Amino acid sequence: MPDCMNFIKTSWRFLTNATLSLWLIYALFADILIGSIIMRYHPSLFHALKDMTLQQWVVLYGASNLRVTWWFLGALILLFLLALTTIVCGTDKLIATIGTLRSGDVWRGLLKLSPSIIHLAFLLLLFGQLVSHTLGIKLRGNILAPGVTITVPGSGMKITLKELRVDFFGEGTRFLGMDGSPRDCTGVLSIIDAQGHHDRVISINRPVWYKGWSFFIEDFSPKSRGGTRSPFINMTIRKDPGIRVMMVGAIVFGLGLIMYLLLVTRPQISRGPGPVDGSIPAGPSPVSDKTVSYTHLTLPTN
Numbered sequence: 001m002p003d004c005m006n007f008i009k010t011s012w013r014f015l016t017n018a019t020l021s022l023w024l025i026y027a028l029f030a031d032i033l034i035g036s037i038i039m040r041y042h043p044s045l046f047h048a049l050k051d052m053t054l055q056q057w058v059v060l061y062g063a064s065n066l067r068v069t070w071w072f073l074g075a076l077i078l079l080f081l082l083a084l085t086t087i088v089c090g091t092d093k094l095i096a097t098i099g100t101l102r103s104g105d106v107w108r109g110l111l112k113l114s115p116s117i118i119h120l121a122f123l124l125l126l127f128g129q130l131v132s133h134t135l136g137i138k139l140r141g142n143i144l145a146p147g148v149t150i151t152v153p154g155s156g157m158k159i160t161l162k163e164l165r166v167d168f169f170g171e172g173t174r175f176l177g178m179d180g181s182p183r184d185c186t187g188v189l190s191i192i193d194a195q196g197h198h199d200r201v202i203s204i205n206r207p208v209w210y211k212g213w214s215f216f217i218e219d220f221s222p223k224s225r226g227g228t229r230s231p232f233i234n235m236t237i238r239k240d241p242g243i244r245v246m247m248v249g250a251i252v253f254g255l256g257l258i259m260y261l262l263l264v265t266r267p268q269i270s271r272g273p274g275p276v277d278g279s280i281p282a283g284p285s286p287v288s289d290k291t292v293s294y295t296h297l298t299l300p301t302n
Contacts, residue, residue, distance in 0.1 A: 005158055012088060015085050015088040015089075016085075016088050016092055018089075018091050020085060021082065021085045021086075021089070024078055024081055024082045024085065025082065025174050027078055028075060028078040028079065028082065031071050031074050031075050031078060032069050032071075033074060035071035035072060037073065038068060038071060042065075042068050044103075044161070045061055045065060045068060045069070046072075048060070048061055049092070049133075050138070051138060051140060052133070053133060053134055053136065053137075053281065054130075054133040054134050055134060058073070077182060079126065079221060083123060083126050086119050086122060086123055087123065089119065090116045090119040090120065090123075093112060093113075093115060093116045093119075094113070094116050097109050097112040097113045097116065100112055107263060110259065110263055111116070111260070111263045111264060114256050114257075114259040114260035114263060115200070115256070115260065116256075117252060117255065117256030117259065118253055118256040118260070120252060120256070121249045121250070121252040121253030121256055122249075122253070123249075124245055124246070124248055124249030124252060125246055125249040125250070125253070127242075127245055127249075128242040128243070128244075128245030128246030128247075128248075128249055129242060129246065131241055131245060132240050132241070132242030132243065132246075133242075135241050135242070136238065136239060136240045136241065136242065137154065137238065137239040138236065138237075139152070139236065139237040140218070140233065140236050141155065142159075142234065142235040142236070142237055143229060143233075143234055143235075144159065144160075144161040144187075144230055144232060144233050144234075144235060145161065145164075145231065145232040146161050146163065146164050146231060147162075148160070148161060149161070149192075152213065152237055155193075155213060155239075156193055156194065157191055157193045157210075157213070158191075158192040158193075159189055159190070159191060159192075159194065160189070160190040160192065161187055161188070161189060161190075161216070161233065162188040162189070162190050162199065163187055163188040164185070164186075164187040164188075164220075164231050164232075164233065165185075165186050165187070166182055166184075166185050166186075166220065166222060166231065167182070167183045167184045167185075167186070168180055168181065168182055168183055168224075168225045169181050169182075169183050171180060177296070179225060180225050181223075181224075182220075182223055182224075184203055184204055184205075184224075185203060185217060185220040185233065186201065186202070186203040186206075187201075187202050187203070187217075188200070188201055188202075189201075189202050189208055189215065191208075191210055193211075195257075198210065200215075202215060202217060202233075204217055204220075209254055212240075212241065213237065213238070213239050214237070214238045214239075214240065214241055215235055215236075215237055215238075216235060216236045216237075217233050217234070217235055218234045218235065218236050219233070219234035220232065220233045220234065254262030256279075
């Protein structure tokens with residue numbers, strides 16, 4: 001038992017070493033840099049990540065092409081180690097902060113707490129990405145023409161395109177070369193589920209969000225005024241359970257950063273030994289001895 005406790009303490013001290021975190025960041029940067037070069041020569045292998053979960057890609061592509069995908073798997077390991085060091089360092093900082101708050105130095109305690117909040121946000125962002133790429137669903141190539149109904153797999157929903165309108169730039173538009181080109185594509189989706197029918201407006205820059213599912217227009221027809229092709233939209237349907245976690249992480253990161261900037265600029269907070277009232281400690285003046293000081297000059301009175 002004592003040997004086990006010593007091992008835990010040694011490992012904990014090792015993970016709290018700031019130098020370790022820096023080397024992990026350097027290694028991750030180098031790994032991704034090499035990977036970006038490899039991806040340029042094998043784009044189709046990594047393009048499959050867009051249409052499947054992370055574990056599916058590892059089984060179907062990653063494990064069987066290690067000479068090309070080693071850097072990606074290495075990046076996952078480095079991110080895990082970086083998250084682990086962040087958890088350990090954040091825990092140590094939180095324990096120290098609680099001790100400072102108990103001593104009554106609230107402002108110094110909050111100043112120490114703000115980096116822990118930023119670390120927490122970093123972990124939430126990583127966790128949100130992990131959830132998105134392991135539990136998310138992405139369905140491409142969902143063709144809908146007006147009046148056509150499709151079923152969304154695994155959702156119990158049916159989608160019907162009730163209306164479709166494509167707007168075009170008119171003649172003499174101020175956008176050079178865009179005469180007669182499509183300006184926007186707008187449709188009305190009827191979502192049918194156990195709660196009934198729900199109509200939602202969808203367009204190129206206005207996706208539809210419904211019960212954790214999102215619907216995006218990837219392509220549409222016609223592309224020219226008076227075109228002979230039948231009107232339709234090509235939708236991508238997604239379910240991204242990690243997006244909310246990432247949104248919370250982004251908000252927490254912003255709050256932690258604002259808290260740190262507000263607290264660190266307060267003159268009452270001392271970040272080191274010395275007076276805490278904002279006064280300047282006594283010592284030799286950094287200015288030249290030829291400078292005349294008028295601090296104690298008494299002006300004559302009439």
